Amino acid sequence: MTMSRMGSESLRLENVAALPAVHEKPSISVIGLGYVGAVSMACLAHLGFRMVGVDISLDKVRAIKEGRSPIVEARLGDLLREGVDAGLIDATQNLVAAVLDTDVTFMSVGTPTSPNGDCDLTYVRQASRAIGQALSLKSGFHVIVMRCSVPPGTTLDCVAPEIEAASGKKMGVDFGVCFNPEFLREGVAVADFYAPPKTVIGACDKRSEEIVSRIYSAVDERILFVSIEAAEMVKYADNVWHATKVAFGNEIGRLCKALAIDSHEVMNVFVKDLKLNLSPYYLKPGFAFGGSCLPKEVRAVAHLATDLGINLPLIQNLTASNDRHVDQAVRLLKPFEGQRIGFLGLTFKPATDDLRESPTLELMARLQAKGETLLAYDPNIAEGPHLQSQIDYVRHACPSQARLMDDLKSLTVQSADDVMANSDIVVVSHATDEFRAAVKARRPNVHVLDLARLFAELPAGDATYQGIAW
Numbered sequence: 001m002t003m004s005r006m007g008s009e010s011l012r013l014e015n016v017a018a019l020p021a022v023h024e025k026p027s028i029s030v031i032g033l034g035y036v037g038a039v040s041m042a043c044l045a046h047l048g049f050r051m052v053g054v055d056i057s058l059d060k061v062r063a064i065k066e067g068r069s070p071i072v073e074a075r076l077g078d079l080l081r082e083g084v085d086a087g088l089i090d091a092t093q094n095l096v097a098a099v100l101d102t103d104v105t106f107m108s109v110g111t112p113t114s115p116n117g118d119c120d121l122t123y124v125r126q127a128s129r130a131i132g133q134a135l136s137l138k139s140g141f142h143v144i145v146m147r148c149s150v151p152p153g154t155t156l157d158c159v160a161p162e163i164e165a166a167s168g169k170k171m172g173v174d175f176g177v178c179f180n181p182e183f184l185r186e187g188v189a190v191a192d193f194y195a196p197p198k199t200v201i202g203a204c205d206k207r208s209e210e211i212v213s214r215i216y217s218a219v220d221e222r223i224l225f226v227s228i229e230a231a232e233m234v235k236y237a238d239n240v241w242h243a244t245k246v247a248f249g250n251e252i253g254r255l256c257k258a259l260a261i262d263s264h265e266v267m268n269v270f271v272k273d274l275k276l277n278l279s280p281y282y283l284k285p286g287f288a289f290g291g292s293c294l295p296k297e298v299r300a301v302a303h304l305a306t307d308l309g310i311n312l313p314l315i316q317n318l319t320a321s322n323d324r325h326v327d328q329a330v331r332l333l334k335p336f337e338g339q340r341i342g343f344l345g346l347t348f349k350p351a352t353d354d355l356r357e358s359p360t361l362e363l364m365a366r367l368q369a370k371g372e373t374l375l376a377y378d379p380n381i382a383e384g385p386h387l388q389s390q391i392d393y394v395r396h397a398c399p400s401q402a403r404l405m406d407d408l409k410s411l412t413v414q415s416a417d418d419v420m421a422n423s424d425i426v427v428v429s430h431a432t433d434e435f436r437a438a439v440k441a442r443r444p445n446v447h448v449l450d451l452a453r454l455f456a457e458l459p460a461g462d463a464t465y466q467g468i469a470w
């Protein structure tokens with residue numbers, strides 16, 4: 001059984017010792033012995049890796065050398081003591097010596113917020129230059145693993161060039177770089193290390209990827225390999241999501257308190273829904289939300305809060321955020337002004353004939369107001385009394401779409417092929433097999449704006465295809 005399958009914060013250290021041996025163990029230097037670095041030192045030493053820690057703080061270096069924890073963190077002191085006693089842990093202020101003495105360098109220096117709100121990369125740059133100086137003296141291959149949370153692009157546009165400039169060596173030839181985000185939670189960081197929520201590696205080459213994978217093979221057999229930039233972004237996406245969850249829970253709490261409802265009674269039910277609430281559902285980028293429920297309920301809750309005098313910035317800005325997503329589609333279609341724009345899918349999602357608050361109709365209405373030529377097909381929209389009553393409803397409920405409703409029947413055609421044959425660009429809002437096939441079979445000069453992510457793998461080198469948010 002792997003540690004990740006155990007998934008328990010109360011993991012016992014004896015279990016770690018029972019893991020299959022990692023056959024080849026690179027020695028590892030860790031630059032920055034704060035919350036991330038000190039935990040990496042202790043936990044990797046416990047797995048049998050020889051570790052050399054580096055910090056500019058003499059106090060932290062002394063603490064690690066003496067097997068004392070420099071921070072408050074459960075079980076960290078015990079593991080550091082064990083590592084020092086086993087001769088697997090050393091620490092120094094001499095970064096160059098530590099890099100020269102090891103095969104792999106983990107970088108976990110601080111990345112605080114600079115005065116203008118940007119991520120301050122001062123420590124990252126300093127450490128990168130010092131690593132470069134060390135590599136100028138080293139003959140063998142070395143791997144640098146970024147653990148810091150940084151803006152996407154930092155590893156390849158800042159760290160690697162600094163190392164190359166200071167060392168005179170080439171990334172991918174003399175050294176490799178990886179981004180390996182850190183997901184530990186302070187307080188339970190040791191348990192999280194041995195049962196990680198996920199292990200993500202972005203590497204500049206296969207050789208570096210293989211070396212870093214080997215380090216983690218004892219704690220996670222399902223490592224996720226992505227590009228370096230995606231690995232950097234995963235960390236930001238995770239933390240923004242966690243912050244969103246906290247803000248959402250607290251906004252629901254403030255609203256509940258004003259309504260004399262126990263927020264925990266509500267959220268205890270909310271978190272039990274693993275199908276729609278706590279699940280991958282709704283989280284993949286696509287087009288704006290719509291339909292008969294979400295926009296209406298969001299407006300109702302925002303209005304309720306305003307009536308109660310409660311400020312809920314997250315919830316009260318959801319409609320604006322959704323509108324900006326429709327704006328983005330309008331912007332992406334601007335280069336096609338004056339050309340024929342076809343639509344595949346009219347309703348807010350596939351497999352329904354409900355036209356209420358469809359963001360696709362809103363997009364079409366905005367284009368129609370600009371004088372664009374439109375045509376559309378939706379397999380669930382058919383001429384008849386039900387369609388007429390839907391059109392009448394939308395015309396009344398949504399004045400911005402009134403003119404489009406007048407013209408909807410005349411601009412609707414009978415098949416996806418009709419749209420493909422008579423459009424210069426096709427906007428696809430439903431990820432169905434029918435539309436995938438139509439897009440694949442299109443004439444070479446027909447462009448596609450994909451609002452629904454038709455293909456998991458993006459069509460490579462196809463300048464006529466683009467997604468709304470990928």
Ligand SMILES: NC(=O)c1ccc[n+]([C@@H]2O[C@H](COP(=O)([O-])OP(=O)(O)OC[C@H]3O[C@@H](n4cnc5c(N)ncnc54)[C@H](O)[C@@H]3O)[C@@H](O)[C@H]2O)c1
Nearest residue numbers: 032033034035036055056108109110111123127148149182
């Ligand atoms: N704390 C967390 O729970 C956590 C979780 C995930 C990711 N991260 C990220 O990991 C990075 C480190 O976070 P942290 O909380 O461990 O930071 P920290 O401030 O606790 O530790 C950073 C250490 O780096 C040292 N340092 C700075 N420049 C140095 C240099 N040139 N040479 C050697 N040492 C140097 C500092 O003295 C300090 O001890 C940050 O990018 C942070 O965003 C932190």
